[in-house]
Amino acid sequence: MKRIKAILEYDGSAYHGFQIQKNAVTIQEKLETSIENLIGEKASIIAAGRTDAGVHAAGQVIAFDTSSSIPPDKWKFALNSILPPDIRVVSSCKAPANFHPRFDAVDKRYIYLIHRKNSGKVFYSRYAYCDTEALEVKLMQQACRLLLGRHNFKSFCASGSSVKTYDRNIKECKLEEKGPFIRLDITADGFLYNMVRIIVGTLLEVGRLTYGPEHITDIILAQDRTQAGQTAPPQGLYLYSVNYG
Amino acid sequence: MKRIKAILEYDGSAYHGFQIQKNAVTIQEKLETSIENLIGEKASIIAAGRTDAGVHAAGQVIAFDTSSSIPPDKWKFALNSILPPDIRVVSSCKAPANFHPRFDAVDKRYIYLIHRKNSGKVFYSRYAYCDTEALEVKLMQQACRLLLGRHNFKSFCASGSSVKTYDRNIKECKLEEKGPFIRLDITADGFLYNMVRIIVGTLLEVGRLTYGPEHITDIILAQDRTQAGQTAPPQGLYLYSVNYG
Known part of the structure; x- marks a missing residue:
């Protein structure tokens, strides 16, 4: 047996997220079926990030064991010959037998795109959150700076999800206007469930002047999901890369 | 009766082109069905450009008569409330009773996108021609300049299509590298059937060094479709705007 590591990109539009589930098509299922069809041997895929329905990936990392x-x-070419065109293997290599795509990650980087123009929506509605309301981008950028560092991010975690600790270290959190987009670029040692999308929803409230950027600190300290903004839609989110140090 | 003019954008991926046909879903059909469902009255739509299957539009212009x-x-809001999300009306207004979107056009502008990176293909395969082979962009740009002006473009017209004259005046033809794309921006007083896509196919041959840019002039003079390059794939093409002077 050897462990294979692969980097994937996928358009999440047609999938009910990464993780296998009954009665719904997922990325993991497509990968495992492809491997089985290829070598007649079942494999269990582990991923760095279990992306939700509609969420995309530019640099998802997976691993699986095989005797093939x-x-x-x-494996890159073998899998690309059989996978659907909206899932592509960018590279594949041998990994140490104990490599774990999620536990070994030093940090992960996500991108969130908000499309800001009325025109072009037909092309971007599956690849960005399309929202043309007035937003004070400078205030959103101030709020981003207050998110940096190690905090208890329970307020930014989907309620009902259980984890050992809500402490996460946000190493980069940059919001920029780029052409017709507002683009959030966020890197942390790990993310809680829905964390990036709740951060985006909260930044949108700052942009709308619902509260000032300094209120971000209060929201963090509250450790209460109801204090933060709504969960932003999935289609703007991209798992961009995973860093193993 | 009054004539309504509307500007549309659409993602052509799911359609068999603009024009109505049996046993295939087209943009025209979606528009005409939407109007009929809205006001219980049939309308015939005329478009500035009859885009092919998979071709997109950012600024298609249509007109129809209605007693509504x-x-x-x-009409913008009425149609958008009933059209599928991949077809959007950008604006609508009253037009003179004799306005004709195609015959009255002074010039039309098309964009063609070639995506040049191996990564990102999952997001661009329906919105650009994905091609990573080596291309000499400077030579392609030289070839573009030789296409400018009024010429008989029979070599760049799909064989079998009959028109009164193959003379067309290319007013702008600019090829640029933009991020991961090569982008062709071309404006003419009119285009022959498949003309932009055959121009792109020919520019690709220049980029591949199959022949030098100066050979473009020979191809034009030949008035022979077989002398030009292949018809480039539809998904890179956008009807960008129509100018009525």
């Missing part, structure tokens, strides 16, 4: 004789770097 | 009391500028 396919050379590790050729 | 819907104010001309409200």
